[in-house]
Amino acid sequence: MKVIDARGLACPAPVLMARDAVETDADGRVKVIVNDRASKENVSLFLESRGFHVSVDERDGDFHITGEGGPGAAAAPSAADLPDADLKKIMVMVTTDRMGYxxxxLGLKLMLNFIKTLREMGSELWRLVLVNNGVKLAVTGSAALEDLNSLAAAGVTILVCGTCLTHFDLLHEKQVGETTNMLDIVTAMQLADKVVNI
Known part of the structure; x- marks a missing residue:
């Protein structure tokens, strides 16, 4: 089993190291050691997305994440992850919980109206990515939660930056979306037909 010590490394380094290990390790087993919860979630989600069974053991403040799958067990991207050739896929990246300066x-009111109105994009809205102060829209007490849950129920994938949640000490307050990392965000940008930044 390949063992990676990624303690003290910022996102997306632990995920990138896990990816490299998965691509080069023939026995289908990898262990990644990290020391923060956002990295634990990001690495676990990455390994699961590649078809690995993941277990996490917490020891003295460190997280030992073990992925087991074997050669060829990694899952191919699902049809939902790949843009349909006939349908434009739009990714909206929200970097703040307020709109404008x-x-x-007024800025909060405008942002809430924007989130509510996103459903008008219909099936073209493919990913909604929340980074920096934008992650506050997805946590306990946010006035945007009802609309974000409605978007998620309609099939929009909502990605919430794990590093940002950790920075604001909100990781345990997230109520909607998938905790994500910069590798997933960049990959989504590559797959999207159009990226809108707010």
């Missing part, structure tokens, strides 16, 4: 109350 000047008045914060």
């Amino acid at each position: 000047g008045d914060d109350t």
